[in-house]
Amino acid sequence: MKNQGKAGMNGGGHHHHGKKGNCKKTLTQMSEYVDDDLKGPGRKSLESHLANCKACMAVLNTLKKTIEIFRVSTPRMTKAMAKDIRVGIKHEIAAAERKGK
Numbered sequence: 001m002k003n004q005g006k007a008g009m010n011g012g013g014h015h016h017h018g019k020k021g022n023c024k025k026t027l028t029q030m031s032e033y034v035d036d037d038l039k040g041p042g043r044k045s046l047e048s049h050l051a052n053c054k055a056c057m058a059v060l061n062t063l064k065k066t067i068e069i070f071r072v073s074t075p076r077m078t079k080a081m082a083k084d085i086r087v088g089i090k091h092e093i094a095a096a097e098r099k100g101k
């Protein structure tokens with residue numbers, strides 16, 4: 001039971017949260033990005049956000065993995081089916097967003 005009286009210089013908290021607001025935008029555009037539908041400056045800014053945001057990067061990885069799993073388990077998956085999956089994931093992201101922040 002030893003409480004640290006001084007909470008001074010411990011923990012290497014290196015917060016680098018300049019653009020918090022971009023998370024929402026990034027999540028909204030994530031499925032377009034995975035779909036390769038996101039072009040130009042939108043894609044660039046999304047990528048630069050991903051490079052700095054572990055949370056969004058994790059979502060992207062999950063999204064990619066999920067799509068990959070479906071692709072493997074359903075070799076004859078049509079484009080429409082793939083789109084369905086992405087729409088579903090988008091809804092999940094939106095729901096998580098509402099619950100989260």
Ligand SMILES: [Zn+2]
Binds near residue numbers: 022023049055056057
């Ligand atoms: Zn983010």
